[in-house]
Amino acid sequence: MIHSIIIMVLVGIFAGVLGAILGIGGGMIITPVLTIGFNLDIKYAIGASIIAVIATSSGATIAYLKDNVLNLRVAMFLEIATSIGAVAGALLTGVINPIFLYILFGLLLFFSGLNMIKKIWGKQVQTNATSNDAIAKKLKLNGSYYDKNLKKQVDYKVTNVPAGLTIMFGAGIASGLLGIGSGAFKVIAMDTFMKMPLKPSSSTSNLMMGVTAAASATIYFFNGSILPQIAVPLALGIILGATVGSRVMQIMPSKLIRIIFIPILIYLGVQMILKGFGVNLLS
Numbered sequence: 001m002i003h004s005i006i007i008m009v010l011v012g013i014f015a016g017v018l019g020a021i022l023g024i025g026g027g028m029i030i031t032p033v034l035t036i037g038f039n040l041d042i043k044y045a046i047g048a049s050i051i052a053v054i055a056t057s058s059g060a061t062i063a064y065l066k067d068n069v070l071n072l073r074v075a076m077f078l079e080i081a082t083s084i085g086a087v088a089g090a091l092l093t094g095v096i097n098p099i100f101l102y103i104l105f106g107l108l109l110f111f112s113g114l115n116m117i118k119k120i121w122g123k124q125v126q127t128n129a130t131s132n133d134a135i136a137k138k139l140k141l142n143g144s145y146y147d148k149n150l151k152k153q154v155d156y157k158v159t160n161v162p163a164g165l166t167i168m169f170g171a172g173i174a175s176g177l178l179g180i181g182s183g184a185f186k187v188i189a190m191d192t193f194m195k196m197p198l199k200p201s202s203s204t205s206n207l208m209m210g211v212t213a214a215a216s217a218t219i220y221f222f223n224g225s226i227l228p229q230i231a232v233p234l235a236l237g238i239i240l241g242a243t244v245g246s247r248v249m250q251i252m253p254s255k256l257i258r259i260i261f262i263p264i265l266i267y268l269g270v271q272m273i274l275k276g277f278g279v280n281l282l283s
Contacts, residue, residue: 004038005233012237015052019238020060020245021252022261023205024183025053025213030234040230047225048234050217053183055235057210059242060203067250070203071143071196074158078189079208081165082182085172086212092177102276105174105185108167109269112188116258116265135161145200148250156197164194175212183209184268187261198254203246 015029030052034045064070136142136158144155158164171185186208190201220226249257 008230008233009237012052012055012234012239013241013244014237015234016056016059016238016241016243017245017248018241018260019052019056019183020206020242021202021249021257022183022264023187023202023209024264025049025056025209034230043225044227044230047220047227048230050213050220051226051231051235052238053209053213054217055238056242057206057213059239060206060246061210063243063246064203064206067146069145069200069250070207071141071158071200072204072207073139074141074143074190074194074196074200075204075207075211077139077141078164078168078186079211081168082172082175082186082208082212083215085169085174086176086215087172088169089173089176092173096177098177099276101174101177102272105170106269106272106276108188109184109265109272112184112192113262113265113269115192116262120255120258120262133157133159133161143200145197147197147199149253154197156200157195159195160193164189167193182212184265198257199249202249202257206242206246 011030011033018029019025030049031042031045034040034048035042061070065072133141139161141158141161142156143158144153146152147154167185167189171182171189174185175182183205186205187198187201190196190204191198196204217226
């Protein structure tokens with residue numbers, strides 16, 4: 001029993017560090033570990049991963065808010081589209097064939113991975129957009145943060161707000177209809193489409209994930225999918241890991257964060273496309 005608790009805490013620390021750095025939930029780490037390593041029913045693994053997302057968000061967001069890295073206005077604005085999409089996805093269950101969505105979002109992940117590869121190996125991309133977006137200007141979505149790696153203040157302008165909203169709405173539908181996390185899509189919407197720097201994109205995604213997961217956690221709690229003996233040690237490890245990860249991310253070069261993020265996008269893309277063809281990697 002003690003051995004299992006220690007393993008849970010260590011897994012939580014690793015998931016928290018990675019989640020805080022990349023702005024994604026710990027489900028892609030925790031769910032395989034619990035289902036394959038501990039032979040736990042997928043229902044309870046998903047319940048634990050929901051708690052993991054909340055813990056990651058809580059541990060990382062405090063540091064990001066304190067250091068003014070995340071963009072609170074962008075987070076709240078995009079969360080509207082995600083929430084509406086999630087409700088729409090839940091209502092569309094049984095109406096839309098999920099195969100189409102799995103393949104579509106899998107391809108989107110591949111596209112985003114290729115876009116990040118271009119940013120790494122291509123010419124240095126400017127960290128702030130030069131064009132003004134009327135919606136971003138009106139809603140005061142543009143922001144700035146101090147990059148501890150570059151040791152300078154970075155001002156940036158948010159662009160392509162409608163495209164970002166569309167991706168977030170689609171991610172919400174996928175989340176509600178398919179029951180998947182949308183952390184990677186949140187980062188994609190901000191980094192790839194809205195041209196925000198990667199660090200504010202990642203930190204803002206952390207805050208948004210917590211808001212989304214908190215709504216889902218109530219349902220999972222009342223249907224008995226959250227086991228305290230699993231969720232508690234995981235959450236303790238994740239909060240510690242997320243606190244460390246939020247500090248590490250701010251001193252890491254953005255290029256290194258992208259290098260870590262690319263294989264994760266490709267893995268998630270493969271997983272979703274395979275699910276679209278009826279192959280479940282965790283079954």
